[in-house]
Amino acid sequence: DTAVSQTPKYLVTQMGNDKSIKCEQNLGHDTMYWYKQDSKKFLKIMFSYNNKELIINETVPNRFSPKSPDKAHLNLHINSLELGDSAVYFCASSQGIGTGRNEQFFGPGTRLTVL
Amino acid sequence: AQTVTQSQPEMSVQEAETVTLSCTYDTSESDYYLFWYKQPPSRQMILVIRQEAYKQQNATENRFSVNFQKAAKSFSLKISDSQLGDAAMYFCAYRSAWSNQGGKLIFGQGTELSVKP
Numbered sequence: 001d002t003a004v005s006q007t008p009k010y011l012v013t014q015m016g017n018d019k020s021i022k023c024e025q026n027l028g029h030d031t032m033y034w035y036k037q038d039s040k041k042f043l044k045i046m047f048s049y050n051n052k053e054l055i056i057n058e059t060v061p062n063r064f065s066p067k068s069p070d071k072a073h074l075n076l077h078i079n080s081l082e083l084g085d086s087a088v089y090f091c092a093s094s095q096g097i098g099t100g101r102n103e104q105f106f107g108p109g110t111r112l113t114v115l
Numbered sequence: 116a117q118t119v120t121q122s123q124p125e126m127s128v129q130e131a132e133t134v135t136l137s138c139t140y141d142t143s144e145s146d147y148y149l150f151w152y153k154q155p156p157s158r159q160m161i162l163v164i165r166q167e168a169y170k171q172q173n174a175t176e177n178r179f180s181v182n183f184q185k186a187a188k189s190f191s192l193k194i195s196d197s198q199l200g201d202a203a204m205y206f207c208a209y210r211s212a213w214s215n216q217g218g219k220l221i222f223g224q225g226t227e228l229s230v231k232p
Contacts (some may be wrong), residue, residue, distance in 0.1 A: 031218050041154075041231060042226050048217035056217035088158060097218030099146070102210070104220060106160035 003027050004107040005011045006091050012113045020077045021110045023091030031055075031097050032074035033102055033104065034066060037088040046089075049074055050097050078112075117142040119209050121223035128197045129231050135182075136192045136226045138207030146212035149183065149190045150220070155203040163205070166190065168212075194228075202230045 004025045013019055024041040025032065043113060048056035052068040063079045091107040118141045128134035140149070151163040166174045166183050170200075174181050178195045194201055207223040 032220065035220075041222075043206065043222040043225075045219040045221070048175065048219050050217070055215075056219055058219070090159075092220075095127075096214075096217055097216070098214035099212045102148075103162055103165065104217060104218075109158050109160075111158075 003105050004091060004093055006089075006107040006110050008110060010111050010113075012115065014115055015049055015081055015083060017081050018077070018079045018090075019081060019112070020057075020075055021091075021112075023074045023076070023092075023107055025072055025093040025107075027105060029093040029095045029105075030070065030071055030093045031091040031102075032071075032088055032110065033094075034074065034076050035090040035092065035106075036111070037046070038058060039087070041048075043090070047076075054095065081114045082090060083114050086112055088112070117144070117147075117209050117211065118122075119207055119221050119223040121207055121226050122185075123226045124224070125227045125229070127229045127231060128194070128201075130131050130197055130199060132197055133193060133195045134197055136193070136194075136205050136228065138190045138223055139188070140188050140190065140207070140209050140223075142188070142211075143211065144211055144213065148210045148212065149181075150210070151179070151190075151192045151199075152208060153203045154206065154225075155200075160206075164192065196229065197230050199230050200230060202228060203214040204228070205232045 092104045094104045151165045208220040
């Protein structure tokens with residue numbers, strides 16, 4: 001059984017389009033994240049949600065809008081896609097955000113290519 | 116703000132030999148966690164090993180061990196008896212213990228490890 005799943009795994013689209021990436025975790029965790037990995041493989045946090053509440057927004061353009069309908073899901077909607085949005089997007093989840101081991105489990109990633 | 120630095124973009128090791136990957140970090144916090152993640156070509160992020168800052172004892176997981184020097188803010192990963200399957204990108208990561216940091220991981224730039232047969 002997949003712990004953290006993302007759909008789709010690959011997404012190719014034109015500039016200016018709107019697209020969504022879905023993430024689901026079946027680990028019973030209360031915290032979910034979105035990370036972006038650029039072409040140089042650098043990973044950076046975008047958002048952190050705890051109990052469906054936004055905790056962290058790391059200066060991400062407002063074209064990116066995360067939505068957490070419940071604790072098991074965190075979707076990422078991107079409006080007006082730009083060439084610079086091409087990257088691999090990873091969803092992750094953990095139990096808690098403070099002290100404690102709180103290991104983060106990652107999804108398989110979604111490779112977004114904007115043409 | 117916290118930062119993580121991996122100064123070795125690429126490393127190479129002979130199969131069955133030992134290799135050490137370097138990581139330094141900067142923080143003013145006293146309570147935090149450090150991790151090494153492995154990313155093979157499949158791009159799946161796999162946790163290799165974790166270290167709690169309050170623990171003096173270095174973490175070990177089978178062939179993987181760390182050298183945690185809190186005062187020097189250094190966290191290196193040693194891979195013993197290297198195997199072909201160890202070839203991957205390795206990321207060092209920092210996580211604050213403070214909940215207002217949202218549990219986010221701060222990653223280093225990564226070290227690409229190749230293993231020669």
